[in-house]
Amino acid sequence: MISIIGGSGFIGTRLSNRLISSGKDIVIIDKRSSGTFPDLWKYSDVREFDVLSKAIQGDVIINLAAEHRDDVTPLSLYDEVNVEGAKRVCEVAEEKGINRIIFTSSVAVYGFAPIGTDESGDINYFNDYGRTKYLAEQVYKEWQKRDSQNRTLVIVRPTVVFGEQNRGNVYNLLKQIASGKFMMVGNGENVKSMAYVENVAAFLEYSLDFKSGIHIYNYIDKPDFTMNTLVKKVFKALGKEEKVGIRIPYSIGYGMGKILDLGAKISGKKLPISSIRVKKFCSNTSFNTSIVKSGFEAPVSIEEGLSQTIKYEFVDRKKGEVFFTE
Numbered sequence: 001m002i003s004i005i006g007g008s009g010f011i012g013t014r015l016s017n018r019l020i021s022s023g024k025d026i027v028i029i030d031k032r033s034s035g036t037f038p039d040l041w042k043y044s045d046v047r048e049f050d051v052l053s054k055a056i057q058g059d060v061i062i063n064l065a066a067e068h069r070d071d072v073t074p075l076s077l078y079d080e081v082n083v084e085g086a087k088r089v090c091e092v093a094e095e096k097g098i099n100r101i102i103f104t105s106s107v108a109v110y111g112f113a114p115i116g117t118d119e120s121g122d123i124n125y126f127n128d129y130g131r132t133k134y135l136a137e138q139v140y141k142e143w144q145k146r147d148s149q150n151r152t153l154v155i156v157r158p159t160v161v162f163g164e165q166n167r168g169n170v171y172n173l174l175k176q177i178a179s180g181k182f183m184m185v186g187n188g189e190n191v192k193s194m195a196y197v198e199n200v201a202a203f204l205e206y207s208l209d210f211k212s213g214i215h216i217y218n219y220i221d222k223p224d225f226t227m228n229t230l231v232k233k234v235f236k237a238l239g240k241e242e243k244v245g246i247r248i249p250y251s252i253g254y255g256m257g258k259i260l261d262l263g264a265k266i267s268g269k270k271l272p273i274s275s276i277r278v279k280k281f282c283s284n285t286s287f288n289t290s291i292v293k294s295g296f297e298a299p300v301s302i303e304e305g306l307s308q309t310i311k312y313e314f315v316d317r318k319k320g321e322v323f324f325t326e
Contacts, residue, residue, distance in 0.1 A: 001058025006065030008034040010323035014201040035321040046085030062102040082132035090143040102154040109134040118288040158219040163197030164312040168325035178314040185253035188228035191286040196305030199298040218289040221302040237310040
């Protein structure tokens with residue numbers, strides 16, 4: 001039996017589907033019911049030991065749960081969910097004699113890192129999300145070290161994850177391009193690493209067979225694209241002219257973000273555009289990974305994943321459960 005904490009979410013639902021298709025028994029543990037697998041769902045909150053202990057079953061824990069948005073309030077939620085939640089997970093694992101934990105961290109632990117940063121890169125987070133993900137990693141490492149011969153810890157640091165049914169930043173970008181309202185901020189030569197959700201789920205499944213020890217991997221689907229190239233590929237998938245269109249200088253785009261920050265502060269409303277999101281959009285987020293050394297091969301190419309997502313969302317316009325992420 002495999003316990004998937006946060007299994008009702010975007011990655012969790014894809015992972016659950018893969019594991020069920022492979023004949024594995026799972027339980028989905030989440031604050032929100034699973035829209036796809038409601039019969040396999042159990043309520044829990046990673047901050048509550050007693051409830052979490054009752055929900056977790058089997059001999060493997062996969063923890064996908066996180067507080068991750070840029071605009072979380074209060075800020076203490078990052079520590080409560082990401083760090084204290086990790087402690088509760090480890091306490092339950094100790095209580096139940098579970099020796100295998102797979103934890104999804106994030107490349108956010110590297111911050112605005114140099115192009116090509118791999119798993120040996122400097123930890124240089126710039127926000128509470130990256131900080132608390134890194135602190136959670138340390139909690140899990142301490143758990144593994146207490147019985148290093150028998151315990152297996154897999155830490156996966158994905159880059160931005162996209163795919164069908166997701167309503168995060170990549171979807172918002174694709175939607176803007178598809179609608180014809182997209183405007184490029186900056187010169188568009190900044191490079192972006194991305195990960196297709198099916199491939200991330202496939203790697204998490206693959207890591208179930210790793211031997212005892214600590215295994216840390218960035219998850220990136222190569223090749224990376226510049227923003228200019230990405231926009232053109234989206235237009236191509238839509239059957240439209242491959243172009244970029246209107247451009248706005250970074251200084252103007254960032255200034256508009258600052259104005260919207262002030263508007264959000266005054267109104268108390270969470271707006272879809274902010275200065276930090278403009279900065280992230282225009283930054284290089286290009287990482288490398290040593291996953292190839294593990295023997296894993298992604299089942300879907302990055303271009304195929306992008307094409308499938310665009311077809312599902314903007315050509316066929318299929319209906320189904322959607323997942324709201326960053």
